[in-house]
Amino acid sequence: MERNFFEEDHDLFREVAREFNNREIAPKYADWDRNHMMPRSMWTAAGEQGLLGLAVPEDFGGMGMTDYRFRAVMDEEFARSNHLAVGLALHLHDDMVLPHLLAYGSDELKERWLPPMVSGEKVTSVAWTEPGAGSDLRGVRTKAVREGDDYLISGQKTFIGNGISGDASLVLARTDGSTGRGSAKSFSLFMVEKAEGYSTGKQLDKMGLKASDTAELFFDNVRVPASNLVGEEGNGLRYVTEQLPQGRLAIAVASSAVARAVFDATVTYTKERNAFGERVVDFQNSRFALADIRTEVEVTESYVDQAMLAFNEGKLDAASASQAKLWASERVKSITDRCLQLHGGYGYILEYPVAQAYLASRLLTIFGGTSEIMRETIGRDIAR
Template identity: 40%
Template sequence: MANTTFSSKPVTFDLFKTKRPFYTEEHEMFRTSLRKFIDKEIVPHFEEWEENQYTPREVFTKMGEQGFLATQVDPAYGGLGLDFGFNLILGEEAHRLGGGMVGASLHSTITVPYMETYGTEEQKKKYLPKFVSGEIITGVAMTEPGTGSDLANIRATAVRDGDEYVINGQKTFISNGLNAELFFVVVKTDPHAVPAYKGVSVIIVEKGTPGFSNGRKLKKLGQRSWDTTELVFEDVRVPVTNLLGEEGKGFAILMDKLAQERISAANSSLIVAEEILKSTIAYVKQRTAFGKPISSFQNTQFEIAEMATELSLARSFLNDIITRHMNGEKIDTEVSMAKAYVPEMAKRMAARCLQLHGGYGFMEEYSIARRYRDIPVMSIGGGTTEIMKTIIAKNLGM
């Protein structure tokens, strides 16, 4: 029998450097540049902005000047024509820090694509270059008090009056509500449509239009420096040319982009979970109790091992979904599974890691406290966990 030599050198499994098959050298160069920008322009002020619950508008203008916004936009409209992977990186780095940075990801990955796909040539020429430059930041005005995910039964209306729509209604939980200059407003153009979703349309409304105003600036549990407000529409008149796509097709427009939004949410949730686990591993190695590091306790080791396994499995699943999405496959069921599972996993991980920090986890000086506050919204926005489960069950023939 041949001799077998075993190396005594320990092998370290680096969970956080798992290869992402859809990222190239160009993607990582973009990430490096973005991180340098964040370190210089945002990190030194981040705690102050969290305290003030607001990120200054000029941050997004600087991001546009540096080429970080809406990179997927066709060069004919001032963009770089890059793939979805660059938007994923923007979302990852935004959520790695948190707070107001997430507004840039919302703008680039979720709202701008509505204009790219459904805007008229005139609308695209007018707005897309400004979306890329950061001159205009965007938001989506869907949610209303009392409706939540039930978009088919919104109450905001847009009544045709000659060559104008007259909009009345109220929106809430609107991300980028203070910083955005343009909103894609979801309204009822036919309140009597059957089924109800066929009466929904999307209309472009610019800030400063008479009758359009911000309501309350909302105080949130987490993501505090990401501005969130109410919007109020009182006899707001806009030209009919501000209609996005066709009248009565608003629900289909919104659904068309939800898969990408949900992939981004799941991926960003996983990034936050990775950050939570990394900081916790570092903490338990240096924190001592009963004369030894708490990382030496079996319970700590088991907790870390279980969470690392969950992260690794989730990453493999997301890698597959993202690759298939970028290849143009329609994978609604799998996307819903990812959106249902990963944010919930991240919430559980935040609670488990806070527990491993002990009393220090309850102190704001440790990042786990903010992560614990920030992560729950990921299982709500873009479709709640419960909605995702409903979609999965329906697609399974139930």
């Protein structure tokens, strides 16, 4: 089935993204993978190429490209080359942090943060998850105490992408002094730069996506100017909820892109690989498996494409975004598993892209809210 989704401007942007991928990422990615870290030069190069902060208005150094299809083009190029770690690192910066600044940040915050985030001079992370509070953000215990014109922030965060390489994090902290499970008005959001009292723990050794760093963060009375408060005090949890559709759409788009890339690579492999005197693709079992996978890939693309169009129109709600993420992330998990099986023993060798994709895609049903949380969100919407 032909996919008539992208237009001429997207095709031109694809050429830019592909050239950047081939020049700046492909020759160096193996080293990043070994070092568990992307260099700052990748971020500044992406900024120079116009690949960061696509939706940021021109007044703040961006291009005002609010059509999410441009972001999907980047994911497809990264997935095709098995560089998903780069795509997800950029998603944290572009789809988690930036939307909160754009929607709720003061003019001062925007002027201070948006230009360097677009240029790659400043790299950011999202510091919400804690050892005792993953999907349930009302369990967050990090606290922010007002002291004159500042807040003092103390607490611990974990599973923070860009945590070591980043310059700052968007921190969810409790501002009402409560203990236990907080209320809807207990939390606020802050842009927190690395400073005295802000430290990173050990780099976490993940099963996949090793080219991006993930770490614990510790805050010990970090002094943060009150001007770094994003929006109004007590509205942090509401802001996070309102911006969930974009974050979940980002993961659905990445999942769909990986599913397509892995399927295409598997078709090529089964046509080139021989067994018992025949091409692997000529066995009926292989053809049946590939038929099922192609159908799922194209259904997923169609579903996620519609979610992107709804987002562009401002109509993608939390339940619909959760459905797109649930479907796409669960499909890519299953698809990479079956594609690996079609590779036989070679599929288990990390030199082969399908093995790397298998490990990387396993995160997608967890990251940004687990599949169980997606089902709960959808189920509550049904029960209303």
